[in-house]
Structures are given as C-alpha cells and as structure tokens.
Amino acid sequence: MSNKILEIKGLKAEVDGKAILKGLDLAVEAGEVHAIMGPNGSGKSTLTHVLAGREGYVVSGGKVLYKGADLLELETEERAREGVFLAFQYPVEIPGVNNVYLLKAALNAQRKHRGEAELDAIEFLSLVRDKMKLMQMDESFLNRAVNEGFSGGEKKRNEILQMSVLQPTLALLDETDSGLDIDALKIVANGINSLRREDRAIVLVTHYQRLLDYIEPDFVHVLSNGRIVKSGDKSLANELEARGYDWLAEEAVSA
Amino acid sequence: MASTQKELQRVVDRKYEHGFVTDIESDTLPPGLDENVIRAISARKDEPEYLLEWRLKAYRHWLTMTEPHWAHSNYPPIDYSAISYFSAPKSPDDAPKSLDEVDPKLLETYEKLGIPLHERARLAGVAVDAVFDSVSVATTFKKKLSEAGVIFCPFSEAARDYPELVQQYLGSVVPYTDNFYAALNSAVFTDGSFVFIPKGTRCPMELSTYFRINAANTGQFERTLIIAEEGSEVSYLEGCTAPMRDENQLHAAVVELVALDNARIKYSTVQNWYPGDAEGRGGIYNFVTKRGDCRGNNSRISWTQVETGSAITWKYPSCILRGDNSVGEFYSVAVTNNLQQADTGTKMIHIGRNTRSTIVSKGISAGRGQNAYRGLVKILPGAEGARNYTQCDSLLMGDACGAHTFPYVEVGNPSAIVEHEATTSRIGEDQLYYCRQRGLSEEDAVNMIVNGFCKDVFKELPMEFAVEAQNLLGVTLEGAVG
C-alpha cells in the first residue's frame, strides 16, 4: 500500500487570470520532510494557497490527491479539518479575537469533524500551555488578539504553536524561518522537529539552507517559473546556497 | 474575493426570523391626530385629569414644532395624520390578572420569538411586564417586588395609583418641549413601564419588558419612567422584535431615568425590530428619546444597547451628570445591513464636579447599510475635574456600506480631561481565509470576528441578555477561555 500523503500531477493554477503554476509535479509520503526552494515570485506561496484552498486561486489543470482522494473538491475548512495545515508566510492579524479563542475554536472544529469530544476550557488550557513551553512563548500571548502587534518572529512562532496544537497530517510551512533571530530559529526548528512523525508529512518553503541545517529534509526541490525544475537530497540545498538559481535555468535550456 | 464578499453577505443576510403577524382583534382608533383623539386615548386609559392636561399641553407645543432632519438619514416624509394613535388587544376582561388569562395567541407569539414567557420568567427570576401593542397584558412577580417596596407596573396604572410620583417626575428629564418626537410621544403615549425603587433598596430581580408592535399602521409611543431613590439599585432590560410587514411603522418612545444620591440604574436594550426587506421596503422608524438624570451625588447611570433592527434608528441615550462624582456610561453595538440607517450615539452633559463618563460605541455596517455615531460630550464651567473617555469603532463588511463619526466636544472647564479614540476596520478576505484554514466555517469566522469586535459592549449586558444579543448577531460567546 502506498504511503502517499500528497500527490500532485501536472498542476496548473492562475491568480487574477495570470498563470502561475504551470504543470507542477510533487509526491510526498508519510514521514517525509520536503523542502521547496526557488526564486522570488516562482510560485511557492501560490502552491501552498492552492493546496489550502484559498479563494481566487483557480486550478486550470492537473490534479491533487491527498491521502488518495481528490483534495481540490474540498472547501478550505474541510481541508483543514482533514489535516492540511498552512503556516502562513504572512500570518494575518485579527483584532478583537483572542489568540487562545481562535485556537480552541479551530481545535474543536477539527475534533468535531473527527467525531471526537470537544475540549472544555480547562482541558484546552492545559494542552496549550504544554505546547507554549515547547515554543518558549509567554502565556500572555494567549490573551492577545490574534497576531496583532506580534513581532515578525512572534508571528512565526505562533504559527508553529498552532501546528503543534492542531497536529496536522500535512503541514505546509511557508518561510517560517524568515524574520527569525538565531535563537528563535533554533526554537522554531526544534518545535518543527518535534512534530516530525511517521504518519505526518512536512513541506517547508524556505530560501535558506540554514533552516535545513536544523531540520534535515529528505528531499529538496527547486520551484522555478511554476514548475519543479530540480529535485535532490539535502546536498542540493548546499549547492543552491553556493551557486544560486541561474545555473538551473541554463541547465533547463541545455537539457 | 468576489465570492467571499457574497459569502459574507449571505451570513449577514439571514432573513429576519421574527416576521409574522399575530391575529388578535385590535381595538384601534381611526387614523389621525387632534385633541379629540388625545382625549379619547386618555379616557380609554381612565387617566386622571392632570395627565390629560399635560398631554394637551404637549400636543399644542408639538403643533408649533417641525420634524428634525439633521440626522444622517434619508426617508420619505411621514404622514402623521395617517397613523392610528391607539391600539389595544381585545380581551374579555380588559387586562388579565395572570399569565393563565393571557390570550393564548399572544403566548404563542412569544414562543415563536423564542421567549417562553412564564418559563423564562421563572427560570431567570425576571419580572416581565409585557407590552403588546399599547396595553400591558401580563405582569408577573408583582408580589415579590412589592414586598421589597418596588413599584413596577404599566405606566397607565402608575398614573392612577401613584399620581404624586408621576406628577413629580414625568417630563422632569425629557420635557415635552425637548424635541419633536418627545412632544408627540408626550401627547399620545399609550403605555409603557413605571419603576420606582425606594431608598436603600436593591431591586431583587432584573426588570424586563418586551416591547412589541403589532396592529397595522399603528404608531407605537411608549413612555418609560424609572426612579431610583437614594442608595437604591436597579437593572432594567428592554428587548423587542416585531412582525414582518410592508408599511413603515413609526416608533417614538421616551425613556426617563432619575437617579438620586448614590443610586445606580443600569438600562439594557436589545432592539430587533423589522428592518425592512433587502430593497429597504417596510421596516420600523425608530425615533427614540432616552435620557438619564444623575440628579444625586455619586449616582450612576449606564446605558447598554444592541441595535440590530429598524429601517431607521435615531437614538441617543444620554446622561445628565448633575450630581457631584456621578458617572454616566454608554455602551453600544449598532448593526446596519441592506438599506438600514442608524444614527445613534449619546450625550454626556457634565454639570457636577468630578463627574465621569465612558462611551464605547461599536458600529457594524454591511450591505448598503449606513451607520453613524453622533456623540456630544459637554463639560460645563462648574464641572471641575470632569473626565470623559470615548471609544468609537467601526467595522465594515463589503464596500457598499458606510460608517460615519460625528463627535462633538464642548469643554467649558480647563481642568476637564476628554479622550477620544476611533478606529475603522474591515473584515478582510484574508482574515476569513486564515480562520477557515484553521478549520472554522466561514460563518463561525465572521461571528468570531464580529463578536470579538463587540465584546467590550456585550460584557456590560446582563448574562441572559448577552446570550440573546449574541444570538441576534449570530455569534458564539467569546471569552469562555482565558
């Protein structure tokens, strides 16, 4: 039996009439960590939004299977409840809504979907406190409005906190390392590493090989102009760090 | 994006759920207004002479006034001669003595509204003075209240049984000369509630009235008077919802509150009158004068309102801070959708020394709704050490609606401190996406954001009312955790 969590074939997508993904293939198995790198504007975030089901991202070709079933026919929230989690490149601020309240509502929506009992306030608080220790976040963040006034690094930590509470099957982490100082990078990387599991797949979008020193990926892919143009193991990241992306384009032309 | 906007709209567009007409025979005066109509109203209510005289004076004054049009609203002219000024449900025995005697049709109406009157009353320990059309038809818990010395009765009863109190206080906060609608109300008011809390008494239960509008083409003119004597305390809840119909219905209520030394009055409203259909047809015109007089030192009056209904709302619950150290508070959520127009706010008039006022106004606009906050903070020269804090926030859904803020500040004493904060935000597609990506439905996400926006006001409402208010906005309680 295949252990595939995600299988993308010939995916094409456009935003506002502009083609961005142009026939993308990717397969991710349970237990794996895949890193996606690539130049600015190549379509990395677009890929994560298409997978998460953001409105306005129109799939014009190809297919996406998630745990063997068609992902694209599910609503955004259905995908989330089925275990697809996106750590946003730019986490959204929601004034007036407590961080802890969103998190509890999210967890309970997902538990309800799975037919599990909803957690009450006390059960939830003890769960979330443990996770906050892992992320070395102060409890005061619970009662602040979602991402409002959080520093860039705090927002990224908060995303991983949410991931650790929601325990997704497929985690898409879009530049979770950017904007983090050195200590925070270690904390976030530790958090993510602790969330590696045999039945979970993680797709990391990153620009820096640095993150991959902490979170060792099984595969590294280069996304360029809407396609995966090269895949390899961790050494590819080192090569990219040294050589940049231009050589890939040349390689693609000469091939 | 485009479709999210539509989704948003769908969530706020849920049909008015309380639209139906109760089939009760109404005893209605023919449309039109003159002194004979006023005499007829007064006679039917079996009123003492003094009240008739007062009505007639108000009427004569009203004739000299013109309709105000300074509010941020648009509506066709109202034909005051096409309105019927009296309508009472017919019962074999005029007024029932207990709930068992209440017309079952009426009780059914309350059921449909989700207000099982007797259950609710018993469970919540709330005394209910239900106003159906213009005559009060059900009063409960009278005994418990009277043991505490509290008077809580229909206004018409108070006019007969407590003439000294009524004569002393009626019009002492809102004189009939105050404004066009207050004058009209004074001339033709049909009923309402009267509350008197004697010295040193804490009212043993929260008082509640359900205002209803029913008979076609009947203006509804309620008159409420609440008096809290020295050191007393009362919380009064007013909630209402009306049947769906096609004509505009004028509602011009007057509420007067008087707080003597060290007294506290908390007045909470959830207003859900028929707002008109998506094209703006029908719907209630709600032109209300609500004012509280902190007459005594250290007295406190709080207005909390959740306004979701009516085609046009024109409402400024105000506080006159006369006593030294008195406190006035105004907490408001006003929602406008479709073509609804709300022009609401408050006036805080600081007269006494060290008087304090707090204003928290939350306006939510959706569809083509227009929401205006209009507030006056006036510090008189003698109001040494007066303080005001005003916070005025607007939340927009979609881009066809509007929010407007008109804060007026007049400071006549240099020691006063007046602070004003205002924000405008929009429920963004990105916020909804973020919430949905975490597993919330779009509807829950909207509710959560709206509820978060309103929580500073909801937390001021008495518990059971807060629940009702949240249901009204379709939101689930926030703050259960943390």
Ligand SMILES: Nc1ncnc2c1ncn2[C@@H]1O[C@H](COP(=O)(O)OP(=O)(O)OP(=O)(O)O)[C@@H](O)[C@H]1O
């Ligand atoms: N709404 C939109 N309308 C038009 N173009 C868009 C829209 N959204 C994204 N794009 C374009 O799609 C391309 C891919 O954007 P995307 O955010 O996926 O890039 P990325 O690979 O994540 O880049 P970065 O490394 O800078 O985060 C960019 O050229 C971007 O300008």
Ligand SMILES: [Mg+2]
């Ligand atoms: Mg990106």
